[in-house]
Amino acid sequence: MKYMLKVFCYILILLHFAAGQTRERLWKGKILNSSGTSLANVNVVSKSSSVRSDNAGKFTVKAGLNDSIRFSLIGYQPETIIARGNDDNLVVVLKELTNQLAEVEISTGYQKLKVNQINGSVTVLKKDLLEKQVGMNILDRLEGVTNGLVFQKGKTNLNPQNKLGITVRGYGTINGPLDPLIVLDESVYEGDINNINPNDIESVTVLKDAEATSIYGARGGNGVIVLTTKRSKMDGKTRLDLNFNTSVKEKPDLSPLAIVGNKDYIDLEEMLFAAGQFDSRLNSWDGPPVSLIIYWLDKRRKNEISDDVYQSRKAFYLKSDLRQQYCSYFYKPAQTQQLGLNISGGGASNSWTLALGQDWQKDNYSRPAARTTIRLANTMTLNKWLTVNVSASYSNKKNRNSNIPSYATLASVGNQYVVPYLSLFDENGSPAAFYENYGKTVLDTVGKGRLFDWNYYPVEDFKYNTETNTIQEYIANIGISIKLFSGGMFKANYQRQRQDGLIDNHYMKESYFVRDMVNAFSQINETTGKVTYIVPYGDILWKTGNNQESYAFRSQFDFNKKVGQHAFIAMVGLEMRQTKAWGNSMVYYGYREDPLSMVPVDFTTSYLKKPFGSSGTIMGSLNLSPTRLNRFVSVYGNFHYTWKDRYMLSGNIRRDGSNIYGVATNDKWKPLWSLGAGYVLSKESFFEKLPLNYLKLKATLGYSGNVDLSRSALPISGSATNSTINGSLPYGRIGTINNPSLRWEEVMQLNTGLEFALKDFPLSGSIEYYIKNGSDLYGETNYDYTSWGARGTIIQNVAAMKGKGLDVQLNYDLKSGILGWQSSLIYNYNNNKTTAYYYPNDQSQLYRMVNASGTQINPVIGYPLYGLAAFIWKGLDDNGNPQGVWNGEISTDYTAINEGSIGSAGEGGSAYFIGSAIPVHYGGWLNTFSYKNLSLSFNLSYRMGYYFRRSSFTSSALINYGTVHPDYYDRWQQKGDHTNVPSFEFPLTMPGRDAFYGASEILVEKGDHIRLQFINLTYNLPKINRGINNIQLFANAANLGIIWRANRRGLDPDNPEAIPLQKNYSLGLRASF
Known part of the structure; x- marks a missing residue:
């Protein structure tokens, strides 16, 4: 890190020294509009001066040779020129700015269009906006700056297809996949999003409504995110773009975790021990482990140790701080370096791009990771009618994990007790043993000293565990474009994508995993004392492979023609896609790397296992996961018609067939479609009198789909063996019945909106209202179990939901001399x-x-998908018991109160609906302030209109699980106490008391909050020679925390029980040659 800071300083000093050698002079000229009319009051800004043009459009400005001079005026597109030669008669032409967004070209994955040609809803993020954030995942750069998109942190519907945690315009499904479809350039991307280098992306387009997404048919219902990579131009110029940044993320801070102090916790354990709470565990050989304090209390009770010994142990635990030890021993600041090199060039008939990326990372556990990306793209115009596009990319991502246990895992005893006083080291400073699977009493006696050490030492064990996760991806693409006639084009494209994942878990013989396996299957002859090791004592290698391969072919006819005042854009096409996924796993015992060898074991025989005498087979025989084969065949069409550049009609239609769907679905012709219309009022003659420079009204209606690739219309059976007296009997069982009517979920969207830009004020934006309804959604329904026998329900397309929303974006762009906002x-x-x-x-x-x-x-019918309801809260009674409502009366009859929550609305009952558990209102506010070559950006993101349920102290959690929330200090203890935390009840005599309190309205908090998402500072160095186009230095700070929250407890509504997000700091350089 220090080395990189020195490099930045040297570069800055040298370049500024070189820049200081350029001589400044006066440059004169005239500024015109597209019609040749002189423009007055144009801002003319150079490195050293700022002036305005006079009434005749003339200007005189001071600038050095090769300096940039910027010209800007409200209502016109800014222009920048380079001061070269001795010309004293510069002529600068500014183009009228009808609408900034209208000039942006987007890719839908099937065609490229100007935004003003689209009646649908899209959000476009260009490179400059993406570069305001730093990170190794391109989707992370969309948070807080993308209209209509939100990260739903910690939310799920348990569908295995969900990986991104992103929604576009809310939800259109209940049990189906929630993720939007990812498209890379012109093809659906089936791989791991982390394989894509963010520095290789030119723009991101989010397709939101039915017109934008229906062209993707049964996979577009959740929205579509199109990633467009950087490409070269056919202009004969060779360019080189360099991007480097280094980042440091703070160590996690465990101090905010909700736990009580050591003394109070030990006092509680001593009280519960004296009351006999742990006797059943202590008297059971195979019972779950107990904490160390309970262990030593039991030893003292049995007179196996003296009170002095116990007090000595207790004094040691009182001083220990596992949180502080864990942070000091395991956590380190995370580090990331990203290096990207993009070389492009070409000539009059070809263009090529070579993009190279290398990233290095160490996480907060100092576990290394690296990613290498290579992409080569070439476009060749072979003659006037034939163009060939060829591209190939390769990605290699490797992570090395050392299996360091999480703090929560270490703090728990027997996966139940969360004990705050544990220590990583004993009284002598040696590594301390932790007891998670078996208690200390068991491990001290099992095997009578003839087995390997069965203790788990966290500070040592991770050194003997290595997990290497490697993902390699290959994408090859070839496409042709044939010009058939004026406006007519035939395109064909073929892509092959393969992703190979391999996880190597290498457990050395010193590891707890190996010792546990060896000891568990060891057979001891009690007569001779001989130990037979069924599992060989040596390294264990566990290999898991996951592979995925896809093929896609598309043929398409495009038509783009303008005849007089009529403009036609249309396409029809055929698409075929196949995706295959498979995997396997195998465990190698007695593994050695040199010489490469292993020891065979018997995976079929069942053995008695220690320490409790259960029986089982050795795990790890060859396991082949079922091959998943998905095939899609689609036909589609699209048209855009424009008259007089102001009246627009558009539409899409698509029909999908797939082996996922049932026979009844594939045989039925029911396409997905959309229709749209637009009206550019600013093209009308009467519009000149209005204070608007641009105004467009638009509306779309259509249907897209959502398909769950994990489902099948065919019956799915599995095989297993059933142990019998005479051996193992194989059998098969149908786990999923055939479902011939299974089809995609259907999402209907109605979108209305307007786009505008003011005439004499630098404000533009868009407002869109939409309705988003899901029908034929996956859900359970009754099924005649006598014809199947497994269960009485089946998943079919029977559920439905409704949604609505509003997307608003306002853009303000003010330039005043050398200042900008x-x-x-x-x-x-x-x-x-x-x-x-x-x-x-x-x-x-x-x-x-x-x-x-x-x-x-x-x-729940009539309520949000993520909703919160709660019991009515009426405070505590005179004994510290929580009170609710039953039959309109205050009550502590918790069984009756619980029954009173039964009802569709809870009116007159004991509970009521509070609100949504996800934000109803959300967005961001991005600001960029510029002064000459320096700019400062920051983004505030906000999430409003939702609630979350916090945790608190309950007696049952303490008694049964050893969990003591800090609200314990605020519990009711005597009459007159003003608190909402119930008293500590021991023994537990009131069933449902804690469940009522945990689900009551008193523990529901408002989730509204505002975050300072990032701050970005950039400086563009002055141009020093003709070979360097631009050099930019930047600094970035991200995850800067919550600056306002509605709850007064300091909780993060998105992670109320988790440690705070760590701040991330970055320095970087971008250079273009």
Whole structure:
């Protein structure tokens, strides 16, 4: 890090010294508009001066040779020129700015269009905006700056297809996949998003409404994110772009975790021990482990140690601080370096791009990771009618993990007790043993000293565990474009993508994993004392492979023609895609690297296992995961018609067939479609009198789909063996019944909106209102179990939901001399509710939300997908018991109160609906202030209109699980106490008391908050010679914390029980040659 800082300083000094050698002079000229009319009051800015043009459009400005001179005026596109030669009669032409967004070209994955040609809803993020953030995942750079997109942190519906944690315009499904579809250039991307180098992306386009997404048919219902890579131009110039940054992320801070002090915790354990709470565990040989204090208390009770010994142990535990030890021993600042090199060039008939990327990373556990990316793209115009595009990319990502246990794992005893006083080192400073699977009493006696050490030492064990995770990806693409006639083009494209993942878990013989396996299967002859090791004592290598391969072919006819005042854009095409996924795993015992060898073991025989005498086979025989084969065949069409550049009609239609769907679905012709219309009022003659420079009205209606690739219309069976007296009997069982009517989920969207730009004020933006309804959604429904026998329900397309929302974006761009201010405000509103869902046991709908955490989709008809309900709270009674409402009266009858929550609305009952558990209002406010070559950007993101349920102290959590929340200090202890934390109840005599308190409204907090997401500072060095186009230095700080929150407890609403996000600091350089 120090070395890199020195390099930056040297570069800065040298370049400024060189820049100081250029001589300044006066440059004169005239500024005109596209019609040749002189423009007055144009801002003319150079490195050293700032002036305005006079009424005749003339100007005189001081600048050095090769300096840049910028010209800007409200309502016109800014222009920058390089001061060269001795010309004293410069002529600068500024183009009228009808609408900034209208000039942006986007790629939908099927065609490239100007935004003003689209009636649908899209959000475009160009390179300059993406570069305001730093990170190894391109999607992370979208947070807080993308209209209509939100990161739903910690939320899920448990669908295995969910990987991104992103939603576009809320939800259109209940049990189906939630992630938007990712498209890389012109093809659906099936790989790991972390394989893509963010520095290789030119722009990101988010397709949001039905017109934008229906062209993707059954996979576009959740929105589409199109990533467009950087490409060269056919201009004969060779360019080199260099990008380097280095980042440091703070160590995690465990101090905010909600735990009580050591003394109070030990006092509680002593009290519970004296009351006999742990006797059943202590008297059971195979019971779960107990904490060390309980262990030593039991030893003292049995007179196996003296009270002095116990007090000595206790004094040691009172001084220990596992949080501080863990932070000091395991956590380190994380480091990341990213290096990107993009070389491009070409000539009149070809262009090529070579993009190289190398990233290095060490996380907060100092575990190394590296990523190498290579991409080569070439476009060749062979003659006037034939163009060939060829591209290939390779990615290699490797992570090395040392299996360091998490703090939560270490702090727990027997996966139940969260003990704050544990220590990584004993009284002598030696590594301390932790007891997670077996208690100390068991390990001290099992095997009578004839087995390997069975203790787990966290500070040593991770040194003997290595996990290497490697993912390699290959993508090859070839496409042709044939010009058939004026405006007519035929395109064909073929892509092959393969991703190979390999996880190597290498457990050395010194590791706890090996010692545990060897000891568990060891057979001891009690007569002779001989130990037979069924599992050989040596290294264990566990290899897991995951592979995925896809093929895609597309043929398409494009038509783009303008005839007079009529403009036609259309396409029709055929697409075929196949994706295959498979995997395997195998464990090698007695593994040696040199010479390469292993020891065979018997995976079929069942052995008695220590320490408790259960039986089982050795794990790790060859396991082949089922091959998953998905095939899609699609036909599609699209058209855009424009008359007089102001009246627009558009539409899409697509029909998908797939082996995922049932026979009844594939045989039925029911395409997905959309229609759209737009009207550019600013093209009308009457519009000149209005204070608007641009105004467009638009509306779309259509249907797209959402398909769950993990489902199948075919019956799925599995095989296993059933142990019998005479051996193992193989059998098969149908786990999923055939479902011939299974089809994609359907998402309907209605979108209306307007785009505008003011005439004499630098404000532009868009406002869109939408309705998003999901139908034919996956959900359970009744099934005649007598025809199957496994269960009485089946997943079919029977559920439904409704959603609506608002997307608003306002852009402000003010230039005044050498000063500038750019601001972009995003406001999003989204709300939804379930309208149809089947409940197998007809359970109370409201009851389902009362007992929900708000982190999973919980469909309740008439309420949001993520909803929170709670019991009515009426404080504590004179004995410190929580009070609710039953039959309109204050009550502590918790069984009756719980029954009172049964009802669709809870009216007159004991519970009520509080609100959404995900933000209803969200967005961001990005500001950039510039002064000459220096600019400062910061982004505030906000999330409003939602609630979360916090944890608190409960007696049952303490007694049964050893969990003591700090609210313990605020508990009711005597009459007159003013608190909302119930008293400590021991023994537990009131069933449902803690469950009522945990689900009551008193523990629900508002989630509204504002974050300072990032600050970015950039400096563009003055141009020093003709070979260097630009050199930019930048500094970035991210994850800067919450600056305002509605709850007064200092909780992060998105991670209320987790440690705070660490701040990240970066320095970087971008250079263009």
